[in-house]
Amino acid sequence: MKFLKLADLLTQVSLFLASLVLFCFDNERKVAVTIFYGILAAWQLLSFLIHLFFSGKSWYHKKYRSLYGETGLALLVLLLGGASLFPFAAFYFTLLFFAAIPVYVSWYLVIATRELLTIRRKELIHLKN
Numbered sequence: 001m002k003f004l005k006l007a008d009l010l011t012q013v014s015l016f017l018a019s020l021v022l023f024c025f026d027n028e029r030k031v032a033v034t035i036f037y038g039i040l041a042a043w044q045l046l047s048f049l050i051h052l053f054f055s056g057k058s059w060y061h062k063k064y065r066s067l068y069g070e071t072g073l074a075l076l077v078l079l080l081g082g083a084s085l086f087p088f089a090a091f092y093f094t095l096l097f098f099a100a101i102p103v104y105v106s107w108y109l110v111i112a113t114r115e116l117l118t119i120r121r122k123e124l125i126h127l128k129n
Contacts, residue, residue, distance in 0.1 A: 002119050008047050009112045015040040016109065041101055044108045048072075064111050068104070075100055 015035060022032035048069060079097045083090040 002116075002123075005112065005116050005119065009109075009116055011043060012040065012047075012109055012112060015043060016105065036105070037098070037101055040105055044105060047112075048108065064114075068107060068111060072104060 019032045019036035019040060022035065023029055026032055048065070051065065052069065075097065079093045082093040086093075
């Protein structure tokens with residue numbers, strides 16, 4: 001499990017840094033936006049769903065992962081429900097959704113980092129007197 005979490009975290013960090021570098025140095029910025037909003041967000045969603053359905057007992061920061069999932073679901077319901085109930089506000093809800101993605105990407109990156117650090121600390125617990 002440690003190897004999978006490390007691979008997940010390294011993939012997230014590399015995608016994040018690649019999109020940041022491309023955003024800073026590429027004039028068109030289409031590739032950076034595609035990497036950040038498309039690939040990285042999809043990777044984190046897939047990672048969250050895998051952790052949710054296949055490794056329920058390995059969550060060391062279950063409270064934060066649960067809060068992440070609940071707020072993400074609430075945002076999605078707000079986007080879909082709000083756009084269907086108020087068609088004139090669909091632009092606002094879409095803008096809200098795309099503005100929230102950087103917050104969610106950063107939040108999930110922090111959760112994954114803390115979980116990996118917790119796993120490493122648990123490995124060294126037997127050395128403590």
